[in-house]
Amino acid sequence: MTASCSSRKASPYRSESPFSSRCFVGILLVALLLLLPISSDACGEPPKFETMQLQGVPKPSYSPGDRIYYECRPGYQPKRRPLPISALCQDDNMWSLLQEECTRKQCPNLGDPTNGQVQYTNGSILFGSQVHYVCNDGYFLIGTSILYCDISESTVNWSDHPPICEKIKCKPPEKILNGKYTNSHKDIFEYGEVVTYSCDASSGTDQYSLVGESSLTCIESDKWSSDPPQCKVVKCVYPYVENGMIVSGLGQKFYYKATIVYRCNEGFKLNGSNIIVCSANSTWEPEIPTCIKESTTPSTQPPISSASVSTPPSSQPPIPSVSDSKPTHPTMTLGSSHPAEARDKRKRGRALAWADCTQGPSVALLTKVTSYL
Incomplete structure (x- = not known):
């Protein structure tokens, strides 16, 4: 379809535009005709499916009577054999009805590993599924713990080799200065086995204290439940409190975890905690309290004699008198x-x-x- 515009003789009284109005209208009509839908005897684009794909290269157009064939996508297989999967371009320019005709392929069966289990996330071993491997208590996994049923060339297979479960063992724990642990003669300790540390006798005047966990357990491959303890002298100063007394824990020396309980004399009140403990750095925790005088009215009760027994010891020789006590x-x-x-x-x-x-x-x-x- 073409449009032509014939030139007219120009008027001597007005200028003529390059395109006359009649020419412009003709071009507009041609454009409108081109925009109108053109009916043709052809089917549209072939239908698409999740499990199937078109065989070969698609044609630019399909006429009534044309037949197209499908094949299963990788990882899928036909539900029925050996019927071909096809669709027909019908006289009404519509494709014949076609449903999904392929199903997922299945990976090889997997058995439980020795001393372990395999868990199926969706209860199947079909293409796209995954399995998880776990080992029994006392065993650790060597290999990949999660496998996927994936495409392998023209079929499907698991993404890796199944793992194995090995028995958990630990190397001997660390030796400590001034101490030892049980079964120190062994080279290998099995899962759940426990060693217990103890301190040696001190050659000095003060004993060793075991600071840390005394018992360690083999919990993973070459891993113990905690770091080894220490054997060292932990000694706190005499916990003297003026105007107070020790009601529990009195002794001549105060080693690690020694516990003191205080009480103030009558007329005084405790400032701080009444219970303190000798900590690993040879200090009392919390701090030693104080007994401060109460600002109250005098009591009408007769005075009760009370002696403080929390006074620091002296090096003077004891010369006691029964009558003076x-x-x-x-x-x-x-x-x-x-x-x-x-x-x-x-x-x-x-x-x-x-x-x-x-x-x-x-x-x-x-x-x-x-x-x-």
Whole structure:
């Protein structure tokens, strides 16, 4: 279809445009005709499927009577054999109905590994599925733990070789200075096996304390449950508290994890924790408390004698006197023992002592002097 515009004789009274209006209308009509749909005797693009693909190279157009053939995509196989999978371009320019005719291929069966299990994520071994391998307690996995059913050349197969489960074993744990562990003669320790550390006897005046976990367990291949402990001297200073007393944990030396419980004398209140522990760095945790005087009205009760037994020890020789001793508690039962404070006859100072109640609730007999103040 063509459009032509004949030239007209130009008027001597007006200028003529390069294209006349009649020419412009003709071109517009041609363009509109080209935009109108053109009916043809042909089918549209061949239908597409998830499991199938068109055989060969598609044609530019298909006429009624043309037949196209499909094949299964990689990883799939026909549901029925040996019928060809095809579609026909019909007289109404529509393709004949065609459904998915392929199904997923299946990977080889997998068995449980020795000392392990295989878990199917979707309960099948079809193309696209995956399996997870896990080992029993006491065993560790060597290889790939997750396998996929994937395309392998013209068929499907697992993405890797199945893994194996090996028994967990540990090398001997570390040796420690001034200590040892049980079964140290062994070269290999099995999963779950436990070794226990202990400290040697000290050659000095202070004993060794075991700081850390005393027992270690083989939990993974060459991995123990924690780092080995240490054997070292841990000794805290005497936890003296002015205007207070130790009611539990009194001793001459205070080693690792020694625990002290305090109580303040009457008229004083505790500032801090009443329980402290000797920590691994030879300091008390929390800090040693203090006893501060209470700002209250005087009590109408008669005064109760109470001696502090938390005074630091002295190097003076003990020369105690039974008559000069006094109990640290207002009442003592017959046969009981209590910390007491004593003075010697030479006025050399005070001493920490143990008083035994021997003649009733008020008379005490000094039986042992522990140290001088």
